[in-house]
Amino acid sequence: MKEKIYTIPVTDAFKTECECPMCILEKKLEDENIEYILGPFLMEPEGRIQTNKEGFCQKHFERLYNTQANRLGLGLIVDTHMHEQNAILKKLYEKKADELKKASEISLMKNLSSKFSSKQTESDKFVDELLEKLNQLEKSCTICNRLNNTMERYIDVIFYLYFKEEEFRQMFNNQKGFCLKHLKTLVDSTKKHLSTKETAAFLNNLMSIQLENMERIQDEVNWFTQKFDYRNNDAPWKNSKDALLRSIQKLVGYSNLK
Numbered sequence: 555m556k557e558k559i560y561t562i563p564v565t566d567a568f569k570t571e572c573e574c575p576m577c578i579l580e581k582k583l584e585d586e587n588i589e590y591i592l593g594p595f596l597m598e599p600e601g602r603i604q605t606n607k608e609g610f611c612q613k614h615f616e617r618l619y620n621t622q623a624n625r626l627g628l629g630l631i632v633d634t635h636m637h638e639q640n641a642i643l644k645k646l647y648e649k650k651a652d653e654l655k656k657a658s659e660i661s662l663m664k665n666l667s668s669k670f671s672s673k674q675t676e677s678d679k680f681v682d683e684l685l686e687k688l689n690q691l692e693k694s695c696t697i698c699n700r701l702n703n704t705m706e707r708y709i710d711v712i713f714y715l716y717f718k719e720e721e722f723r724q725m726f727n728n729q730k731g732f733c734l735k736h737l738k739t740l741v742d743s744t745k746k747h748l749s750t751k752e753t754a755a756f757l758n759n760l761m762s763i764q765l766e767n768m769e770r771i772q773d774e775v776n777w778f779t780q781k782f783d784y785r786n787n788d789a790p791w792k793n794s795k796d797a798l799l800r801s802i803q804k805l806v807g808y809s810n811l812k
C-alpha cells in the first residue's frame with residue numbers, strides 16, 4: 555500500500571464533483587504552500603537559501619502578495635532574493651563591460667562586416683548569457699518546485715490505485731476527465747510509471763472519458779452563449795450558468811476567475 559499521507563488526498567479529490575480532480579489536489583497544495591512559505595518556512599535557513607536562488611514565478615508572487623499576510627516576511631524574502639540575483643547579474647555584466655564598450659566603438663565598416671560573419675561576437679555571447687540567466691530566473695519558482703514534487707507523488711499514487719483498486723478505478727471513471735494541463739501531465743507520466751500494456755489500457759480509458767467530457771462542456775458553453783439570444787430568455791439555463799468559467803478551467807486548469 556502506498557503511503558497514506560498521499561492516498562487520502564488523492565481519493566478525497568477523486569470523490570469531489572469537479573472538472574479536474576488534479577486541479578483540486580493542486581489548489582489545496584498551493585494554498586498550503588502559500589501559508590507555509592509565509593510562516594514556518596521563513597525561519598528555516600535552508601528555506602531562505604532556496605528562495606534566494608529560485609524566487610517565485612509571477613503567479614505565485616501575486617498569490618503571496620495578495621494574501622496580505624506577513625508583509626514583513628515577504629519583504630525579507632524579496633530583499634535577500636534580490637540581493638543575491640543583483641550580484642549575479644552584476645558579475646555577468648562586469649565580466650563583459652569592457653568588451654561591450656570596445657564593440658560599441660568599432661568603425662561602421664567593421665561593424666557591417668561582423669554582422670555578416672558567422673563568428674559569434676562578444677556582444678552576441680553576452681546576449682545569450684544574459685538571456686539564459688533571465689529565462690532561468692523567470693521560470694524558477696520555489697512554490698512551483700514544491701508543488702511539482704508533491705504532484706509527482708500523487709501521480710504515482712493515482713496510477714497505483716488505478717491498477718490495484720477496483721473501487722478507485724470506478725471513482726476515476728465516474729469523474730469528468732481532467733483539465734488539459736493535467737491531461738498532459740498524466741499522459742506524460744505514463745512514460746515513467748507504466749508498461750506499454752498498462753499505457754495502452756490507461757490511455758484508452760482516459761481518452762474516452764476525456765473526449766466525452768470535452769464535448770459535454772462544449773455543449774454547455776454553447777448553450778451559455780445561446781442564452782444571450784432573447785428568444786431563449788425563458789428557456790432553462792440547464793447546467794450552463796457557470797459553463798464559461800468551467801470551460802476555461804477545463805482548457806487551462808484551475809484559475810482564479812472571479
Ligand SMILES: [Zn+2]
Pocket residue numbers: 574575576577578732733734735736807808
Ligand atoms: Zn487540472
Ligand SMILES: [Zn+2]
Pocket residue numbers: 610611612613614695696697698699
Ligand atoms: Zn510558481
